[in-house]
Amino acid sequence: MFRRRVGVLEGGTAVSGPVAALELDGVSREYREGVRALDAVSLRVPAGRFVAVMGRSGSGKSTLLQCAAGLDRPTSGTVRIGGTDLSGLDEAALTRVRRDQVGFVFQALNLVPSLSVLENAGLPLLLAGAGPDDSWGERALRALAAVGLADRADDAPARLSGGQQQRVALARALVTEPAVVFADEPTGALDPVTAADVLALLRAAVEERGRTVVMVTHDPAAAAWADEAVFLHEGRLAGRTESPDAQHVRDVLRDLALRSRS
Numbered sequence: 001m002f003r004r005r006v007g008v009l010e011g012g013t014a015v016s017g018p019v020a021a022l023e024l025d026g027v028s029r030e031y032r033e034g035v036r037a038l039d040a041v042s043l044r045v046p047a048g049r050f051v052a053v054m055g056r057s058g059s060g061k062s063t064l065l066q067c068a069a070g071l072d073r074p075t076s077g078t079v080r081i082g083g084t085d086l087s088g089l090d091e092a093a094l095t096r097v098r099r100d101q102v103g104f105v106f107q108a109l110n111l112v113p114s115l116s117v118l119e120n121a122g123l124p125l126l127l128a129g130a131g132p133d134d135s136w137g138e139r140a141l142r143a144l145a146a147v148g149l150a151d152r153a154d155d156a157p158a159r160l161s162g163g164q165q166q167r168v169a170l171a172r173a174l175v176t177e178p179a180v181v182f183a184d185e186p187t188g189a190l191d192p193v194t195a196a197d198v199l200a201l202l203r204a205a206v207e208e209r210g211r212t213v214v215m216v217t218h219d220p221a222a223a224a225w226a227d228e229a230v231f232l233h234e235g236r237l238a239g240r241t242e243s244p245d246a247q248h249v250r251d252v253l254r255d256l257a258l259r260s261r262s
Contacts, residue, residue, distance in 0.1 A: 021046060022180050024079055025080075026042055082101055121144050122175060166187075180213075181202075187219060199222055226244060234260075
């Protein structure tokens with residue numbers, strides 16, 4: 001399917017249409033001393049789409065991910081996940097949204113060494129109150145099977161390679177069948193072959209399971225797996241590219257770097 005390529009633009013506007021898996025409308029995030037990490041960012045991600053968020057260090061991409069996933073509250077603007085406005089939720093309700101509708105693959109993985117691979121994959125279900133008679137183990141085993149690790153369910157995470165541990169983290173993010181999976185530099189510590197395996201699993205989660213994936217990455221080759229690359233510059237949406245290829249992403253990042261120096 002042909003997709004139109006969009007160059008570097010200033011600003012950004014949310015697009016009307018059916019309920020999106022994720023929607024940011026005029027989201028800003030300020031920290032102490034007036035530092036603005038995000039500046040009125042609007043972004044709409046339809047369900048079943050893989051979006052890579054790109055930008056130089058300090059561009060705001062990690063802040064965007066934190067606000068979009070409900071891990072941080074924006075200073076202004078709204079974030080909606082599956083049509084639910086996060087700004088009106090108290091902490092308990094926000095925790096439920098994160099637990100039920102959000103999957104997160106952390107850069108540091110955050111696997112629990114004292115738990116088995118199966119228990120790590122099923123941890124969101126256990127934290128939600130699943131008991132010994134619930135089917136959490138079956139659901140966790142299916143999530144591990146989807147990433148090719150069902151045969152390692154009883155192992156400790158320390159017995160797995162780095163790439164296998166990343167796949168456990170991905171299984172944990174998918175086990176609740178969330179509206180959106182957020183991935184923070186999921187291939188940053190992996191060799192190119194292992195990174196490609198993890199990216200292929202993210203791609204399969206979109207194409208075969210209908211999940212929506214929003215991935216922060218600095219790697220143009222990783223961004224090429226996405227349906228769309230979104231570029232941030234100094235906290236603002238600076239451009240969007242459909243069907244990105246690695247060379248085009250490098251060119252856009254180079255142009256943004258030159259803009260910073262001018």
